[in-house]
Amino acid sequence: MNFWETVTGSDLTREWKALEARAQALPADHRAAWEEVKAHLFPYSDFTGRNxxxxxxxxxxxxxxxxxxxxNVRDVLGEDIKGFCAALADGEGGRSYRDRWREQLNRNVARKLARLGG
Structure with missing residues (x-):
């Protein structure tokens, strides 16, 4: 991957198209599970989605x-695909945007309280 691809994200576009092409070859129930997996993993993405x-x-x-x-896809992923995705992202050190916002809010509140208290 060169610098220009990193800046423009063309490498991600290429990878994404390859993933989607692979997903099209799946049976219908597996494709439906793939759509659910994508939807539940996106909140764990960083700004670019590269992670x-x-x-x-x-x-x-x-x-x-x-x-x-x-x-059967449900035998492998279980009935709770959202939970599967959360565990998968957590295993990779993923934090959702809500986690990042919560940390930022807590830092800001602590900073304000420190200024008021002292």
């Missing part, structure tokens, strides 16, 4: 393997 690409690639790989083995 999620390996996570999304791994999740899609898991869906591809289960489809190839003929397994």
């Amino acid at each position: 999620l690409m390996p996570v999304l690639d791994g999740a899609l790989g898991l869906l591809e393997e289960t489809a190839a083995d003929g397994q």
Whole structure:
């Protein structure tokens, strides 16, 4: 990856298109699960989404393997796909935008209280 690709995000576009092409080859129930996985992982993204690409690639790989083995997607991911995604993102050190906002708010409140108290 060169500097220009990093700045413009063209490498992410290329990776994203490759992921979506792979997802189109999945059976319908696995594609539906892929859409749910994407929706539940996006809140853990940083500004560019670059931090999620390996996570999304791994999740899609898991869906591809289960489809190839003929397994039911719910048997692998469970009924709580949102919880699966939270655990997956947490395992990668992901924090949601809410976590980042909460930390920022707590820092700002602590700073204000410190000024008022002393």
